[in-house]
Amino acid sequence: MSSVRITLTTAALVAGLAVGGLPAIASAGELPPGAQRIGVLAGGQLLVKEGNLYDSWVPEIDGVKKFEIAGDRIGVLTADSRLLVKEGNLWTSWVEEANNVRDFRLAGNRIGVVRNDTTVAVKDGALDAAWVEETSGVKDLELTPTRVGVVFENGLATVKEGNLYAPWVDQMGGVADLELSADRVGVLRTDATVAVKESNLWSNWVEETSGVKQLKLSGSRIGVVLDNGLATVKEGNLYAGWVNQLPNAANLQIAGDRIGVLRTDGSVTVKDGGLYGTWVEQIGGVQQLALAAAGTPSTGGQVSLADITAVYGSTYATDTVAAGLPSLNAEMTAGGITTPSRKAALLATLKHESGFRYNAGEAGHSEPYRGRGFIQLTGDFNYQAAGNALGHDLLNHPDDAATLDWSAKVARWYWGYRNINAAADNYDMGAVGRAIGYSSTLDPTESLNRCADYKKALAYFNGGSLPVADGAINCTR
Numbered sequence: 001m002s003s004v005r006i007t008l009t010t011a012a013l014v015a016g017l018a019v020g021g022l023p024a025i026a027s028a029g030e031l032p033p034g035a036q037r038i039g040v041l042a043g044g045q046l047l048v049k050e051g052n053l054y055d056s057w058v059p060e061i062d063g064v065k066k067f068e069i070a071g072d073r074i075g076v077l078t079a080d081s082r083l084l085v086k087e088g089n090l091w092t093s094w095v096e097e098a099n100n101v102r103d104f105r106l107a108g109n110r111i112g113v114v115r116n117d118t119t120v121a122v123k124d125g126a127l128d129a130a131w132v133e134e135t136s137g138v139k140d141l142e143l144t145p146t147r148v149g150v151v152f153e154n155g156l157a158t159v160k161e162g163n164l165y166a167p168w169v170d171q172m173g174g175v176a177d178l179e180l181s182a183d184r185v186g187v188l189r190t191d192a193t194v195a196v197k198e199s200n201l202w203s204n205w206v207e208e209t210s211g212v213k214q215l216k217l218s219g220s221r222i223g224v225v226l227d228n229g230l231a232t233v234k235e236g237n238l239y240a241g242w243v244n245q246l247p248n249a250a251n252l253q254i255a256g257d258r259i260g261v262l263r264t265d266g267s268v269t270v271k272d273g274g275l276y277g278t279w280v281e282q283i284g285g286v287q288q289l290a291l292a293a294a295g296t297p298s299t300g301g302q303v304s305l306a307d308i309t310a311v312y313g314s315t316y317a318t319d320t321v322a323a324g325l326p327s328l329n330a331e332m333t334a335g336g337i338t339t340p341s342r343k344a345a346l347l348a349t350l351k352h353e354s355g356f357r358y359n360a361g362e363a364g365h366s367e368p369y370r371g372r373g374f375i376q377l378t379g380d381f382n383y384q385a386a387g388n389a390l391g392h393d394l395l396n397h398p399d400d401a402a403t404l405d406w407s408a409k410v411a412r413w414y415w416g417y418r419n420i421n422a423a424a425d426n427y428d429m430g431a432v433g434r435a436i437g438y439s440s441t442l443d444p445t446e447s448l449n450r451c452a453d454y455k456k457a458l459a460y461f462n463g464g465s466l467p468v469a470d471g472a473i474n475c476t477r
Contacts, residue, residue, distance in 0.1 A: 031072055031292060036256060039069050040268055041288035046076060048090055053270055053280040058090045069292040070106035077104055083113060085127055095127045108145030108314065114138050122148055122164055132164040142180045145314065149178045149185070157187055159201055169201040181217035182313025183453075188215040196222060196238055199452035204445040206238040218254035219315035220355025225249045231261050233275055234363055236376075237352045237446070239439070241363035243275045256293025256318040262286055274320065275363065293318060302332045303343060308356060311347065311460045312453070316356055324358030327404055328374065331412035336421055340467065344457035345424035345432050346415065348450050350374055353436070358407035368398055373407035375414050375436070385417070386410050427468055429454045433477040451475035 031037065031050075039048045046060040046067050061084070066077040075085040075097075083101045084094040098121075103114040112122040112134075120138045121131040140151035149159040149171075157175040160166040171178075172187060172195075179186040186196040186208075194212050195205040214225040223233040223245075231249035234240040245252070246269070251262040259277070260270040267284045270291070271277035293315075305325060309317045332338065337346050347356075353376045354360035362371030362378070371378045377386060380395065387394035390409055400406045415421070423431035429451040438446060455473060459466050466473070 036258065037069050037292040038258075038260065038270060038282065039067055039074070039290045039292075040283055040286045041067055042283065042285045043287075044079070046074075047283070048074065050090060053272060053282070057283070060090065061094065066103070066288065067290060068104065068106045069290045070108065071292065073106050075104060075106050075111065077101055081116065083111075085111060087127060097127065098131075103141060105141050105143040107143035110143050110145060110148075112141050112143050112148065114141050118153065120150060124164055134164070135168070140178055142178050144180045144182070147180050149180050151175050151178050155190060159185060161201060171201070172205070177215055179215050179217040182219055182315045184217050184222075186215055186217045186222065188212055192227065194222075194224060198238065199449040203449060203452070206445065208238070209242070214252060216252050216254050218256075219313070219318070220351070220357070221254050223252045223254050223259070225252050229264060233259060235275055235357070236355055236360060236363070237438075239446075241365060243363045245275075246279070251289055253289050253291045255291035257320050258291050258293070260289050260291050262289040274357070274359070302329045302338060303347065307460070308347065311457050312351060318357075320359065321356045324356070324374070324404065324407065327358070327408040328411070331408040335412040335416050337412075337415065339425070340458055340461035341427060342421050342424040343461050344454050345420065345429065346411075347457045348429070348454035349432065349436055350411075351453055352438075352446070352450055358404055359402045361402055372398065372402040374411040377401045377410050377414065382414070386413050389413050389417070426474075427458075427472055428474045430474045430476045447477040448475055
């Protein structure tokens, strides 16, 4: 491959990064709709494409050991241990952030580095923001816009939430890899087992699977590559079924509505449209793959995409979620789901039922009346009752429950049929849970997690604080 001309400016030419004060307020740009990015590292050269799966590759820079993409930022770790980051379009200049770097992460406005001496520093804001020293003895670093997580050399995983000066909350020992996404924490242990928790840093762990060599979290999705090379993904709550993707996988990437696989032979394939999309071959001779999702404009109405991401994280800002919001907002209005508590109860429910996806299906099940749609309508009796009420034959056309035309209508019908607004008015998420009817074997973790997500949304829609005392909210199903 031909050499690529590099334009470089300097933000921090230091061997050790100085401790700074509070970071400047700035915002890394979101990619505009349709500008999703795919990056590959091939023979030490970074190539990036932006747009659809058939767009052309743009050569970026040579001499790269590792790269990351987050929003409109791209970061590379060079062969001489320097961290370079660019922000904006694919032709903007590189900014040198640090040297003596062993590893790094990008997330939102944050940049984090693990130095060769195992110390960690993170900055939050513009590319020239001040670094904040975090900890030392680190073998793995993870970032989200609101969380910092590390795995120490002794295998202890710990996470902090909030600003860069927040206290650490220990998670568990024996960890080989840590993953963070939205309000989820996932660990791949040294014994190749995976556990994931959600909602808060003190939630209970849910065991997921074993025989794993790679773990990936993105929004409501969990992906793993098993020891035998099979890439498999689940979507929805932590107990959803797995949907196998491809064999011979070396690495799995998930972002927005896309799933990408780097095979063991160095070839890359990516699909749009979720777990059941069509694979499109990309390129061969690849050592690393990364995906970045496009931003999506606010849809307005009762609940906007900005509302969902403000409460639950930017990983839910996908094209599929945005596409379903207009119909969901219309049905929320029709169903009187308009108060802070009602909206919060619905959002907390949909986060766990479908990840806010109108086309979600109950993975791993082949029954004709398996869970479908926003609210996971399940059972022939519910399909028939919903169809009768809506004037559509869902019993003979069950797949319609997961379409744009019917998914929101079904959710509004079920919400009204079970009188869930009344439970929300009483701040009773336990009663909401009983009406939704998820498996009782998931209690108490599932109930408590749904209630924690309800409180987050309730405070958000109430202007930043709960309208009643925390003890007045019933979480017990």
